[in-house]
Amino acid sequence: MSHKIIRSLLEGRLRTWAAARSPVxxxxxxxxxxxxxxxxxxxxxxxxxxxxxxxxxxxxHRQYTGVFQITIVTPxxxxxxxxxxxxxxxAALYPLNDQLTxxxxxxxxxxxxxxxxxxxxxxxxxxxxSFQYRADTTx
Numbered sequence: 001m002s003h004k005i006i007r008s009l010l011e012g013r014l015r016t017w018a019a020a021r022s023p024v025x026x027x028x029x030x031x032x033x034x035x036x037x038x039x040x041x042x043x044x045x046x047x048x049x050x051x052x053x054x055x056x057x058x059x060x061h062r063q064y065t066g067v068f069q070i071t072i073v074t075p076x077x078x079x080x081x082x083x084x085x086x087x088x089x090x091a092a093l094y095p096l097n098d099q100l101t102x103x104x105x106x107x108x109x110x111x112x113x114x115x116x117x118x119x120x121x122x123x124x125x126x127x128x129x130s131f132q133y134r135a136d137t138t139x
């Protein structure tokens with residue numbers, strides 16, 4: 001299934017970027033155990049697939065679409081600046097119309113990164129940012 005490839009491409013770029021930062025940003029992935037350290041800034045990554053379409057009469061075409069969401073989690077009490085700065089960096093990491101490719105399969109960033117409403121949690125501030133993606137294949 002191509003959503004697996006899409007996840008590997010999008011999360012792979014995020015993982016490489018986060019590991020190269022100083023300090024390293026840890027990432028909480030879907031269905032993977034994760035315990036944040038006290039006062040840690042970290043990311044939560046979510047692949048939210050939408051419906052799969054086929055735009056040809058033969059049924060050979062597949063169009064995969066969805067949303068990739070990264071939630072930036074910063075310690076409570078520090079304001080919004082750190083999260084907003086990371087949101088700007090993520091926008092540069094996934095620019096509009098960028099293509100990520102793996103073994104002949106490409107996924108396209110369809111929309112600019114868009115921040116959602118900041119959410120106050122018990123011990124953190126969470127800022128979700130997301131973009132829509134699309135991948136087309138033929139069988």
